[in-house]
Amino acid sequence: MDLPRHFSRGILTAAAGFALLVLGAPSWVNAQGRAAWERIDAATELLDGATPRAGSIRLDLPAVTQDGSSVPVTVEVDHPMNPDDHVEALYLFAAGNPSPEVAEIHFTPLAGKARITTRIRLDGSQTVVALARTNRGEWLAGQRDVRVTVSGCLSQGNSSDNSDFMQARVRPPSRMAPGEPGEVRTLINHPMETGLRKNPDGSLIPERIIEEFRAELDGEKLLAARFHRAVSANPYLLFFVAPGRHGELALRWEEGEGAGESATATASIPD
Amino acid sequence: MDTTRMNRRRALKLMGAAGAGTLLAACGFPAFAGRSSPGRVAIVGGGFGGATAAKYIKRFAPSVDVMLVEPRERFYTCPFTNLYLGGMRDFESLGHDYRELRDRYGVRVIHAMAEDVDVPGRRLILAGGETVSWDRLILSPGIDFRWGELEGYDRAASEKAPHAWKAGSQTHLLRRQLEEMEDGGTFILVAPDDPFRCPPGPYERVSMVANYFKNHKPRSKVLLLDAKDNFSKQGLFMEGWRENYGDMIEWVGRSGDGRVIRVDADALEVETEFGEIHRASVLNVVPPQKAGFIADRAGVADESGWVPVNPRTFESRQVNGVYVIGDATQAAPMPKSGFVANTQAKVTARAVIADLAGDAPPEPHWVNTCYSVIAPDWGITVAGVYEVHDGELREVPGSGGVSPMDASPDFRRREARFAEAWYAAIAEDTWGTRPAV
Amino acid sequence: MKSYGGKTCGSRKARILGLSGCVAFACVIVAALASSGPEVSEDGDLLAERAEVIAQSCAACHGTGGRLDTAIPSLAGQPAAVLSAQLLAFKRDQMPGATVMPRLARGYSDEELEAVANYFASLTPDADE
Known part of the structure; x- marks a missing residue:
């Protein structure tokens, strides 16, 4: 019964591969045969009759998560970012949240690639949907299912103190390969109160969120974002700057009505 | 039926x-x-x-x-x-x-x-x-381990900055480093994002290191740099740290720039997401898995x-x-x-x-109870009962949860005793090891 | 330091058995019931299987077959009425000084807890056979 030593691992792995059961339908079609964006009013309004090209936006988020209050998500639109043809806007929806709008990101070609990472709130297991519009008016779509499990294992520490409220952090690009867009990480300490939470006395805690975020490079628009209350506390946004750009990165977060915080950093991205 | x-x-x-x-x-x-x-x-x-x-x-x-x-x-x-x-x-x-x-x-x-x-x-x-x-x-x-996923942390680096997340030579290495450390040094533990083995493990680890410091190197510090903002039994751990170790243990979550993105095992330095450099006397990195x-x-x-x-x-x-x-x-x-x-x-x-x-x-039917020992007379637990519902695993509604906050010293002491008893029982149930009488 | 020794008086199981409160008495009755033969209904059969599946999880703290006696008590061979009264008291938060058991007991129906009690009562306290 002993296997000859020359029986290669490759053959075994290939054979194991044949035994795999392939599960699941194409990711953009749900059990009812409809794309998830069709069930979101805000998305169909935005599309206004247009049919997006499915499968051209990649969403990266954990298949299963135990902390629905902060689910990391990376969205990348598979599309050029040159002045003639680029992604202009990216819209993120959580189909199963009380209000499905999560965030919208407006890009310029200066961003180098239409890719962002943020953290979002998900009210239970559901489908996260992304739509993108190019400057030529073309619509693209993508979606991903995520399961949110509840577990007593995660007890909130209620350790949030206000000492770092509105503290802005920025990490300019560093150590990237030449010719590659540079990565910018941003974060601001802010509770992103949804207006749905209650005080111990039962009264509602009023909604208070960062509504807008803007990034400029030497005064030139790079990216602007609109956050809804489904963006997690301490809004985090990772985005990119096209190669060959050097200058002063200026960031601005706003709660609305002018209250906000700013930060600057020097960015130098090799050609 | x-x-x-x-x-x-x-x-x-x-x-x-x-x-x-x-x-x-x-x-x-x-x-x-x-x-x-x-x-x-x-x-x-x-x-x-x-x-x-x-x-x-x-x-x-x-x-x-x-x-x-x-x-x-x-x-x-x-x-x-x-x-x-x-x-x-x-x-x-x-x-x-x-x-x-x-x-x-x-x-x-x-x-x-x-x-x-x-x-x-x-x-x-x-x-x-x-x-x-x-x-x-x-x-x-x-x-x-996903060697190299955390920049600078590979197998060779773990010989200088141990993970000690599998029992054996790594555990001994970390213990030796703690023993050789000067009083007044800083122990840094780098905790990963979910999912990883033993969710309360990093927090019990710093508790036990603090216990060792309290007895042998009381001027030393413990810094926990975390990729997460929430962790298992968080409130209980923080209460236990405060009560047993004062301000010896500092925890920095992701939103406080606690997420480490680069390790320099030779210099015993780590760099966080927003560019802060921390230097350790003893560096313990729990890598992605x-x-x-x-x-x-x-x-x-x-x-x-x-x-x-x-x-x-x-x-x-x-x-x-x-x-x-x-x-x-x-x-x-x-x-x-x-x-x-x-x-x-x-x-x-x-x-x-x-x-x-x-x-x-x-x-099917499953149970979990995770004991964590914060100090010799201070144990805490999280428990859960699990079932299949609509084809998915879930916690049975109403069951499970963590030890109460603000419990009596006697409650904490008993959970610490039960932790030892649990270990004896599960070792007997798994390998047949008879507890030493 | 055992968390055992709770009252059986007034427990539902005790009432069902028509007992007024004496543990030793319950012991005798339950032992008699347990030895009264294998005639069980089909539903009882299912519940007994369920109890076995549930009980196997208890072993991680109480030892295989619930036979390990440490700060955490052994369960095998304890009177069913005592065990079930205690499990129900855990579930209803009526067990002073309880630690983790109430959180676990709330994961089960009363019938399941009683079946688990019967299962452990039916085991010999000696070594795993």
Whole structure:
């Protein structure tokens, strides 16, 4: 019964591969045969009759998560970012949240690639949907299912103190390969109160969120974002700057009505 | 309903009288693949999952041939290594052997490394080229590290900045570094994002290091840099740290720039996401993880690195006839704990036996209790009861939860005593280790 | 330091058995019931299987077959009425000084807890057979 030593691992792995059961339908079609964006009013309004090209936006988020209050998500639109043809806007929806709008990101070609990472709130297991519009008016779509499990294992520490409220952090690009867009990480300490939470006395805690975020490079628009209350506390946004750009990165977060915080950093991205 | 009743009767027939079976086994190992055997089950991994599965299959169905493949003759558990680091426990008390499984339950224990799985041929290939044939395979491979995913942290780096997240030489290395550290130094622990082995582990680890410092190096500091904003039993840990260690332990979460993105093991420095550099006297890095490598070889792990399973039986969703239990699986909301591996093993033992008999598995049911020891007289717990609901695993509503906040010193002391008792019990239940009286 | 020794008086199980409160008395009755033969209904058969599946999880703290006696008590061979009264008291938060058991007991129906009690009562306290 002993296997000859020359029986290669490759053959075994290939054979194991044949035994795999392939599960699941194409990711953009749900059990009812409809794309998830069709069930979101805000998305169909935005599309206004247009049919997006499915499968051209990649969403990266954990298949299963135990902390629905902060689910990391990376969205990348598979599309050029040159002045003639680029992604202009990216819209993120959580189909199963009380209000499905999560965030919208407006890009310029200066961003180098239409890719962002943020953290979002998900009210239970559901489908996260992304739509993108190019400057030529073309619509693209993508979606991903995520399961949110509840577990007593995660007890909130209620350790949030206000000492770092509105503290802005920025990490300019560093150590990237030449010719590659540079990565910018941003974060601001802010509770992103949804207006749905209650005080111990039962009264509602009023909604208070960062509504807008803007990034400029030497005064030139790079990216602007609109956050809804489904963006997690301490809004985090990772985005990119096209190669060959050097200058002063200026960031601005706003709660609305002018209250906000700013930060600057020097960015130098090799050609 | 009718089929379930039928199944129980047939399963009972198959299981036979446990006593008689054990007697037979004691008289010499049953003929390999003999006509009388309802099947051969190979199990990879002799930890909480694999050893329990081997024992319980033999308890439930002594005539099944069970082969347990585990390279070590003595297995040291990850649970309670923190108590060893904290000076509360002898390392040897964390070691367990396989004599009881072999001599008492008739498990054929093979001390070898499983290197590959030939799924179509239903064979396990061992280091050295020997093979083990199976009708059903259970993998309980634990975790492997994703070396290099955290920049600067590879296997070589772990010889200077240990992970100590598998029990053995790494645990001793960390203990030695703590002993050699000057009073007034800084211990830094780098905690990963979910999912990882033992969710409360990093927080118990810093508690036990603080316990050691309090007794031997009271001017020292403990800094926990975390990739997360929330962690297991958070409120209880923070209360326990404050009460037992004052401000010795500082925790920095992700939103406070606690997420480490680069490690320099030579300089004992780490760099956080927003560019802060922290220098340690002793640096302990818990790296990102994935299922043990044999899961990859068997083709059961998906692109996440972990193993998706059928929730009723823990049979792989990707490969028929291969069951996977323990830390390697995607079993949320069950945590990656030794307790869970032990409880999963028993459910899967029944499922495998039913499958060999051509029956449906019984309705599954799992439990977890994770004890964490913050100080010698300060224990805390999280517990959960789990079931399958609408085809998914979930915590039974209303069950489970953590120890109360602001509990009495007596409550905390009793949970610390129960932690020791739990360890004795699960070691007995898994390996048959008799507690020292 | 055992968390055992709770009252059985007034427990539902005790009432069902028509007992007025004496543990020893309950012991005798339950032992008599337990030895009264294998005639169980089909539903009882299912519940007994369920109890076995549930009980196997208890072993991680109480030892295989619930036979390990440490700071955490052994269960095998304890009177069913005592065990079930205690499990129900845990579930209803009526067990002073309880730690983790109430959180676990709330995961089960009363019938399941009683079946688990019967299962452990039916085991011999000696070594795993």
